[in-house]
Amino acid sequence: MLNRRILIGITGGIAAYKVCEVISNLAKAGAQVRAILTDGAREFITPLTVATLCRHPAYIDRDFWAAKHHKPLHIELGEWAEVFAIAPLTANTLAKLATGMADNLLTNTVLASKCPILLAPAMNTDMWQQMAVQRNWQQVQLDPRYHRVGPGAGLLACDRVGAGRMAEPEEILPYLESLLQSGGKRDLSGRRVLISTGGTREYLDPVRFIGNPSTGKMGLALARAAAHRGAEVTLVCGSMDANAIASITASLIRVKTIAASSAAQMQQAMLESFPDADLTCMAAAVADVKPSSYSAEKLPKRSLPSQLPLEPVPDILAELAKRKQPHQRLIGFAAQTGDIVAPAMEKLQRKKLDAIVANPIDKPGAGFGSDTNEAVFLDNRGRELRVPSCSKLQLAHHLFDWAM
């Protein structure tokens, strides 16, 4: 995000307060942020609030008509922006975008710019469901410049529970990062991507299990990156934060999730979804073994065995490789300590994969729970790519650039 040029258009809805968090996070990450407020937006938040968070004056319609700029302001901003987000997007501004109307600084800047535009609508459910609003929403999506995030369903400020809630900053921020990284390309459009993520748990009784500390962040990043590039995504989720799963499905219509706690459940979900997948990424940390027996009642401490008989769980990835058709691509992950390349190469060959992502789990800023990662990509044609430390979302984009 460092020094990237991000333009935020804010229109008149109560969700305008939430965009302050987006701006604040972008500025903290070192991005250059400029913002335009419509007259409606100024009823909800002040230009001073936005300017303070941007570390730069916020633009309002009065600036559009001021003769103090060396170029017309909308041209200057349009040429300046690498990516543009309109959040919240009201029904009124949506209608203007759908018809190419330009009657204020924000809509003139849209027409004077060429960068990808992320739209985050927010309105009352009845407004959102109006035929005219839905028609405009479909219309803007015919234009490849426009990317959509949300709206989700939930409790609205009008006390209704329904569709129309603006996407959370947690989803707007990675989408902007994706658009900056990929330039807004939709090269995975029409592709179906299957991803497993999170750790599996193998229970001994209802409270005790064998598991691992995987948080599923790498798989979530893969799902976001693929969906942002136009893919239809199925995300099979092992044990991980339920809020992260809810957030992604509320904002990205192209992501479907399936819960799978144990290796057996994950195997079933993966085998069912695999025949339709063009690309499969097995990022889950599957527990390799399970207790040989399971007690449906919680075992009292005195009944716990001093030694735990174990048995292996199925190797899901190896099974997928056996069923793989020539048009399908299958990518494994190898989280390793020490030398990461040799063991990953051995897994690539043993499991008959197209490619594998070797990543260290013994370095700071990489592996389980981290927001950043580094990796070596290896494939069955002998290609090797080293990706230095970057966000997991950027790593996901590098992988799709390299693998597709």
Ligand code: CTP
């Ligand atoms: N994997 C899988 N099913 C398993 C174990 C692993 O599908 N039962 C997948 C992982 O999701 C990952 C890849 O295989 O994509 C490599 O996982 P890893 O645990 O590193 O490999 P193992 O085959 O278990 O080898 P080892 O534990 O001996 O390193």
